[in-house]
Amino acid sequence: MTDTLLETATLAVDEASADRLFRHARSTSQWTGAEVTDAQLQAAWDLAKLGPTAMNTLPLRLLVVRSPEAKQRLVEHMGGGNKAKVEAAPVSLVLAADPAFHEHLDELFPVYPGIREQLAPATEVREQMARKNALLQAGYLIVALRAAGLAAGPMDGMDADGIDREFFAESGWRSLMVVNVGEADGEGSPHPRGPRLDLGQVSRTL
Numbered sequence: 001m002t003d004t005l006l007e008t009a010t011l012a013v014d015e016a017s018a019d020r021l022f023r024h025a026r027s028t029s030q031w032t033g034a035e036v037t038d039a040q041l042q043a044a045w046d047l048a049k050l051g052p053t054a055m056n057t058l059p060l061r062l063l064v065v066r067s068p069e070a071k072q073r074l075v076e077h078m079g080g081g082n083k084a085k086v087e088a089a090p091v092s093l094v095l096a097a098d099p100a101f102h103e104h105l106d107e108l109f110p111v112y113p114g115i116r117e118q119l120a121p122a123t124e125v126r127e128q129m130a131r132k133n134a135l136l137q138a139g140y141l142i143v144a145l146r147a148a149g150l151a152a153g154p155m156d157g158m159d160a161d162g163i164d165r166e167f168f169a170e171s172g173w174r175s176l177m178v179v180n181v182g183e184a185d186g187e188g189s190p191h192p193r194g195p196r197l198d199l200g201q202v203s204r205t206l
């Protein structure tokens, strides 16, 4: 049996779903120009929000950048080739971490009464938790966008401090990456898919 057949035999989702979510999905920079609807973003979030985070903190925040004026404000802070990629995308999401995530914990994590008050003075701990868990959620969101029929182009080549000053001076959110979103034109990328490391290269079993 080939490796591919072995992988397929152990999947619990159908082939079309595995193709859509992983095998055929690329980091996209080429778009059809089709609009991204609020309903599609809602559908993606309704899946992504279910991915696990420590103490159910859900620190990821999204700035949905749609208008040409807002796009231009964002482009100013993107690095080199990423400027044109933001301009070309139907929608760009600024993914950010909210260090004030603890404000929601009475609702989100009622099994641990008092955790909101406990975390309030622990600024450094909250910043680390926010970043780690928001990055996890970014991964969930990319796959959820694909499940909603969209393609995603993540990028972190940007002036994060500049973006924070531009958009998050009041909220205190900390930008992590920009994810361009839309409908992929063909494969969505001008580059061939890069190779990946096999399980044997990245794991040790004890």
Ligand SMILES: Cc1cc2nc3c(=O)[nH]c(=O)nc-3n(C[C@H](O)[C@H](O)[C@H](O)COP(=O)(O)O)c2cc1C
Pocket: 025, 026, 027, 028, 082, 154, 155, 156, 157, 158, 177, 189, 193, 194
């Ligand atoms: C966190 C992150 C940051 C990235 N930053 C950039 C970037 O600044 N510019 C860019 O063009 N691509 C960027 N990429 C795209 C990666 O190069 C791409 O995801 C990787 O090569 C895999 O490509 P594939 O999904 O098409 O197989 C980034 C991807 C991730 C996940």
